[in-house]
Amino acid sequence: MIRSCFPLAPFSVAALMVLSSPSALADRVHLEDGSRIEGELQRLHEKALAVETAFAGTISIAQDQIAGLNSDGFLMISLASGDRIMGRLAYDPQTGQRLLSETLGNLPLDLDKVSAIWPEDQPTPERLVIQEIEERERHNLAEAQKQHEEEQKALAEALVTPDKAWSGRTQLGLSGASGNTDRAALNGKATARRETSFDRLDLSLGWRFARENGQETENEVIGDARLERDFSKRWFAFGSIMLEQDEFEDLDLRSVVTLGSGYFFIQENDHELKARLGLGYQLEAFQTSPTEEEAILSLGYDYKIQLNGRLLFTHNFTYLPSLSDPVNDFRVQSDAALDIPVTDNKAWSVKIGLRNQYDNRPVLGNEKLDTFYTVSLGYNFQ
Structure with missing residues (x-):
């Protein structure tokens, strides 16, 4: 009107x-x-x-x-x-x-x-404003739906085990001498890793054997398996078992089973540091001494860093005290290694290793500290 x-x-x-x-x-x-x-x-x-x-x-x-x-x-x-x-x-x-x-x-x-x-x-300006608001809401809803679909896709991809999850290494080292002393030494190790987006399985088997002047002087075999499974971005649970036999330490069998959790302090492709803490059970069967069984604590860390894009340095440290007498009854294990590629594709490499084993209460006649140096040529597979 x-x-x-x-x-x-x-x-x-x-x-x-x-x-x-x-x-x-x-x-x-x-x-x-x-x-x-x-x-x-x-x-x-x-x-x-x-x-x-x-x-x-x-x-x-x-x-x-x-x-x-x-x-x-x-x-x-x-x-x-x-x-x-x-x-x-x-x-x-x-x-x-x-x-x-x-x-x-x-x-x-x-x-x-x-x-x-x-x-x-x-349309009237009021209707145009309403249309603009509705269009913004449709756009925001479409963006939210798109983001949700991308998150669901990423989650689904994370739950799928990669086709090529296995990697590993085999290595062999030899040393010898002749003349005043006839000596031959052999050390080797095989490792394998199966890794997905949420768990890691590490397997290893190492051995040392040596003869000097016709007499056997070293004979040790160590097997190790550890499974880690993430339950958050940085936290993970783990279970491990270690088996060791050393004829010249009077050790028929040492088995250590451990369960615990760990935390990533550094979690990058070329730099990683994680700590772990767990409880375990240790059994030691000796050749001339009584078998020992005890509950233990396991505390340690695993560190690795890629240097100059080629060299790989690793250091694994584990402290294993007895729960019944942690001050006077404990063992320490330390493994450090530098992996040096000798081919462009990094398939072949030389590894220089230093391993220390310290037992605060060794079997009578054995030293508390054992130190091993190794230089070996290895093949890495993916």
């Missing part, structure tokens, strides 16, 4: 004929500072006018900076009173802002009382 507050003036036929010409006028914004902006009026809503320009795209102009508007086409004008009129806008600094309506004629128009303007073939 059009209220009587609009004074009716004689309709200007000449003005409408001019405005009806396709090239008569372009949409134009006259600013309070005297400058003009030409473009296409998009809408006026919430005290801001959107104008599509050829030089800067869509720009926004505050309503209180606008002196007048010219439009080339019909627009819907919504007044603060609630009335709506369709017509064209015409502005002249002498006559002020006018609204040219086919039904109401040539009317003066106070822009301060205009609440909204939009092209006749488009």
Whole structure:
């Protein structure tokens, strides 16, 4: 309904004929500072006018900076009173802002009382705002759905065991002497690792054998297995078993079974440090001494670092005290090694190793500390 507050003036036929010409006028914004902006009026809503320009795209102009508007086409004008009129806008600094309506004629128009303007073939500004909000919500929902699908895909991939999970190494070292002393020594080790995104299985078997002047002087075999399974990004649980036989330490069999948990302090592809703590059971069967069984504590760490992209340094340390007498009855194991590739594909490498075994209560006649040096050539497989 059009209220009587609009004074009716004689309709200007000449003005409408001019405005009806396709090239008569372009949409134009006259600013309070005297400058003009030409473009296409998009809408006026919430005290801001959107104008599509050829030089800067869509720009926004505050309503209180606008002196007048010219439009080339019909627009819907919504007044603060609630009335709506369709017509064209015409502005002249002498006559002020006018609204040219086919039904109401040539009317003066106070822009301060205009609440909204939009092209006749488009939804109202309020509806456009709702559409924009709905579009943003659909976009946000689509992004959230996409992120969820990516997370589910990553989780599914993490639960799939890689096809090539196994890697390992075989190595062999020889040494000898002849003349005043005839000596031949052999040491070797085979390791294998099966690794997935959430667990690691390490297996190893090592041996040392030596003869001097026709007499056997060394004969030791050590087997080790350890399984680690992650239950968070840095925490993991582990279980291990170690079997050892050493003829020249009077040891028929030493078996150590351990369960515990560990934590990654450094977890990178070329740099890793993890600590572990667990409880275990140890059985030692000797050739000439009684068999011993006891509960033990296992505390240690595993460290590795890739140097210069080729050299690999590793150090494994384990402290094994008896729970019944941890001060006077304990063992310490330390293994350090430097792996030096000798081929470009790193398949063949030389490993220099240093191993220390300390037993605070050795069998009578044995030393507390055993130190072994090894240099071996090995083949690495993936």
